Structures are given as C-alpha cells and as structure tokens.
Amino acid sequence: MKILGLFRHAKSDWQDPRARDFDRPLNDRGRKGAAIMGRHIRDHGVQWDRVIASPAIRCAETIEIACEASGRPVAVNWDRRIYLASxxxxxxxxxxxxxxPRSVLMVGHNPGLEDLIFDLVPDDGSSPLRDVVEVKFPTAAYAVLELNIDRWADLSDKCARLVHLTRPRDLDPQLGPASF
Structure with missing residues (x-):
C-alpha cells in the first residue's frame, strides 16, 4: 500500500492585474489558511517520505508558511510540470x-488535484469523503488517499480510498467562504 497526500495551495492574491498567474502570492486569508493547515498536517500524523510541489509562488509560500507553523521543515522536490497540470x-x-517511497505529498493546483481524486477513488460509496470533494476541493484543502498498489509505477484509475479530508474552514470557520 502507498499513501498519497494532496495539498492545494492556499488562497492567492488577485489584486495586481499585471502579475503573471505563476507569480501570484498568497493573500492574508491564504497565509492564515496555510498556517492552520500546516499544524493540522503535522498533527494528522502521516510522515511524508517525499514532497513534490509546483514551484508557483503561491505553492512555495503555502509550503513555507505551513512548515513554519508546524515546526517541521521539509525537503521539497519542485517540479514545474505540476503547475496547472491535468x-x-x-x-x-x-x-x-x-x-x-511509501508516502508522497503533492502540493499543487486545481482542477488537477481534484480531478486526480476523482480518477483514483471509485464513485461507489467506498470513500464517503469523495462526495465532499465533488462539492469543492477549496484552497488549502488537504486530502489523504490509501492506494492499493505496491509500486508507484502501478498507479491506475480507481485504486484508492479517500481516508482523510480537511479544509481550512473545518478548523477555523472564519476561513470559510461566508466570512469573506
């Protein structure tokens, strides 16, 4: 069995219309969400053997703030292919x-992360959290999937169970959509 974590970057700033999408930083809400999720990821207890991430500014800042809040620095493998990937x-x-590695945490973007959950987790009621993702996999959401594979090379559709899902608003209602 392999474990896959998916961590969507926190809320980014859209105020500078001249900024390239890749260069958008986090906004205040995103910084708060990244910090609270960093502590949650630490407390959830999965030890991530490998972290791979999009090098987009909002992902890099999400990781930096989450690590600082958790007190756990991580080595990150930056991969440009994750940026807005399918x-x-x-x-x-x-x-x-x-x-x-036994476990991999991927930090990236939607719709790719959300669609990956839909591709890996069967829509047969075996993972009730999948229904929550169907509504929305919001910024700074964190999901953990158990994959019924022995090697990453064996990854295939419908090989996973979604066993954990937390959104920032689950930990602090002020980080939910109704508060901003």
Whole structure:
C-alpha cells in the first residue's frame, strides 16, 4: 500500500492585474489558511517520505508558511510540470517517483488535484469523503488517499480510498467562504 497526500495551495492574491498567474502570492486569508493547515498536517500524523510541489509562488509560500507553523521543515522536490497540470499529468509524475517511497505529498493546483481524486477513488460509496470533494476541493484543502498498489509505477484509475479530508474552514470557520 502507498499513501498519497494532496495539498492545494492556499488562497492567492488577485489584486495586481499585471502579475503573471505563476507569480501570484498568497493573500492574508491564504497565509492564515496555510498556517492552520500546516499544524493540522503535522498533527494528522502521516510522515511524508517525499514532497513534490509546483514551484508557483503561491505553492512555495503555502509550503513555507505551513512548515513554519508546524515546526517541521521539509525537503521539497519542485517540479514545474505540476503547475496547472491535468490529472493525467499528475498521475504520470507519481508513476515516475524514484526510490518508491511509501508516502508522497503533492502540493499543487486545481482542477488537477481534484480531478486526480476523482480518477483514483471509485464513485461507489467506498470513500464517503469523495462526495465532499465533488462539492469543492477549496484552497488549502488537504486530502489523504490509501492506494492499493505496491509500486508507484502501478498507479491506475480507481485504486484508492479517500481516508482523510480537511479544509481550512473545518478548523477555523472564519476561513470559510461566508466570512469573506
């Protein structure tokens, strides 16, 4: 069995219309969400053997703030292919994972992360949290999937169970959509 974590970047700032999408930083709400989620990821207890992430500014800031809040620095493998990648591209990246670590945390963007959940988790009632993702996988959401595979190279559709899902608003209602 392999464990896959998916962590969507926190809320980004859209105020500078001249900024390239790749260069958008986090806004205040995003910084708060990244910090609270960093502590949650630490407390959830999965030890991530490998962290791979989009190098977009909002992802880098999400990781930096989450690590600072959790008190746990991590080594990150930055991969430009994650930036705005499709589910198929993300799955290919996972299949290429070297060294076959037990657990991988991927930090990236929607719709790719959300679609990856839909591709990996069957819509048969075996993962009730999948229904929550169907509504929305919001910024700074964190999901954990258990994959019924022995090697990352064996990753295939419908091989996973979604066993954990937390959104910032689950930990602090002020980080929910109604408060802003």
């Amino acid at each position: 589910s198929a591209t993300l799955a290919d990246l996972l299949r290429e994972t070297e060294g076959d």
